[in-house]
Amino acid sequence: QKEVEQNSGPLSVPEGAIASLNCTYSDRGSQSFFWYRQYSGKSPELIMSIYSNGDKEDGRFTAQLNKASQYVSLLIRDSQPSDSATYLCAVNWALNSGNTPLVFGKGTRLSVIA
Amino acid sequence: NAGVTQTPKFHILKTGQSMTLQCAQDMNHGYMSWYRQDPGMGLRLIYYSAAAGTTDKEVPNGYNVSRLNTEDFPLRLVSAAPSQTSVYLCASRWDRRNYGYTFGSGTRLTVV
Numbered sequence: 001q002k003e004v005e006q007n008s009g010p011l012s013v014p015e016g017a018i019a020s021l022n023c024t025y026s027d028r029g030s031q032s033f034f035w036y037r038q039y040s041g042k043s044p045e046l047i048m049s050i051y052s053n054g055d056k057e058d059g060r061f062t063a064q065l066n067k068a069s070q071y072v073s074l075l076i077r078d079s080q081p082s083d084s085a086t087y088l089c090a091v092n093w094a095l096n097s098g099n100t101p102l103v104f105g106k107g108t109r110l111s112v113i114a
Numbered sequence: 115n116a117g118v119t120q121t122p123k124f125h126i127l128k129t130g131q132s133m134t135l136q137c138a139q140d141m142n143h144g145y146m147s148w149y150r151q152d153p154g155m156g157l158r159l160i161y162y163s164a165a166a167g168t169t170d171k172e173v174p175n176g177y178n179v180s181r182l183n184t185e186d187f188p189l190r191l192v193s194a195a196p197s198q199t200s201v202y203l204c205a206s207r208w209d210r211r212n213y214g215y216t217f218g219s220g221t222r223l224t225v226v
Binding site for chain 1: 145147149154155156157159162172203213214215216217218219220
């Protein structure tokens with residue numbers, strides 16, 4: 001059973017703080033990991049992708065991957081009220097063909113309080 | 115580029131009726147998928163297609179798809195049931211596992 005687990009939240013942080021979002025996955029052979037942001041009533045939009053162990057930074061966002069612990073996280077520095085959204089973790093499972101669908105977690109709702 | 119286009123945006127269907135949700139992309143993406151999203155349930159995969167002429171399913175009952183060309187990936191509800199009330203999201207990506215999806219704006223379907 002392919003599983004991606006996220007804390008549903010809500011996670012509340014004050015404006016300017018660091019928001020930390022976490023995700024675990026069940027398949028040790030997973031290859032690619034993605035973070036999507038979804039505003040209420042809108043479709044998900046890709047904000048980060050990570051494939052190798054370690055950190056990947058893009059502006060205020062940092063994705064962290066630890067394949068040994070089967071753990072991926074997203075840090076948002078200097079959180080803004082506009083960051084308030086649901087954040088979805090998605091995993092691409094490894095199959096021989098390489099053509100596999102993404103499996104999503106249920107998402108963590110983040111609320112940044114001004 | 116228009117990206118991924120879904121139509122209609124909203125629809126109300128009666129139980130037992132059938133309809134087709136349209137999805138088209140103009141990015142020459144080989145890989146396309148349909149998800150449904152329900153409150154508290156996240157995104158659940160319904161069908162995916164790795165290329166024109168191929169499809170594979172996760173949820174076999176009540177849905178059908180075709181992939182006659184690269185651009186279009188319509189989802190057909192065969193005989194609608196209230197349990198199929200949901201937001202349906204179509205997505206596409208390049209044919210490599212390291213690429214993320216681009217999503218359409220979704221179809222909000224209510225079955226009464």
